[in-house]
Amino acid sequence: MMSGAISSSACPEHTATMPPRTNIQPLLERLRQAHPDARYELNWSSPYELLVATILAAQCTDERVNRVTATLFQKYRGPQAFAEANTTELEEDLRPTGFYKQKAKSVQAMSRELLAKFGGEVPHTIEQLITLPGVARKTANVVLNTAFNIPSGVIVDTHVLRVSQRLGLTKHEKPEEIERDLMKLVPQDQWTFFGPAVVLHGRYTCTARKPRCEECPLNDLCPKIGV
DNA sequence: CTCCCGATAT
């Protein structure tokens, strides 16, 4: 809520104590052209299901998560069912997503905490969400941005991290520091678009190992740091 | 920093 704190400095020289890069608008326009309806590709039918799916999405493609949750959400309906599930059986259900023991543990612990502290309802603030086991800022921002349309912050996953550094939007390396830079740089009403759009850009164009700079719509805006 | 973990692109 304090993120919009603008220093209305009387000094005409520095009207804003603002970030490294000058104008974000051209970048936002290009991104919008390339990914007009950028959104997360996880399948869900409730905020709770999106929360579970996002936990499962760690180090795993959306496609594989969707393949698993298609049957998973038929078998377990709501936090009570996950909390009471047999752990070994749940681990097997989650196996194709990788890190399956850790994820089973996180999903069950998260579900129990959700029931105990929030009556089974997914909270609407990032401060409350990140108290849940297995939930940090990235997961919390995905849920708040996507399920509730709340611009709680900017999603910083491995794609946003890499692309932001290459574009020179940040000099930092830790996700939290990068998110802080992006929140200053990008207007708040663009946050829920910016995250998913940059994720798609990183997934399909500005790839980790062999970026496709020749066909990149942001090519002329990019200093190509670390490529 | 390491560990959790399997599938896929290179």
Place this chain on the structure above:
DNA sequence: ATATCAGGAG
């Protein structure tokens, strides 16, 4: 063969 992939906890 191995780096990487919609991360987070200890």
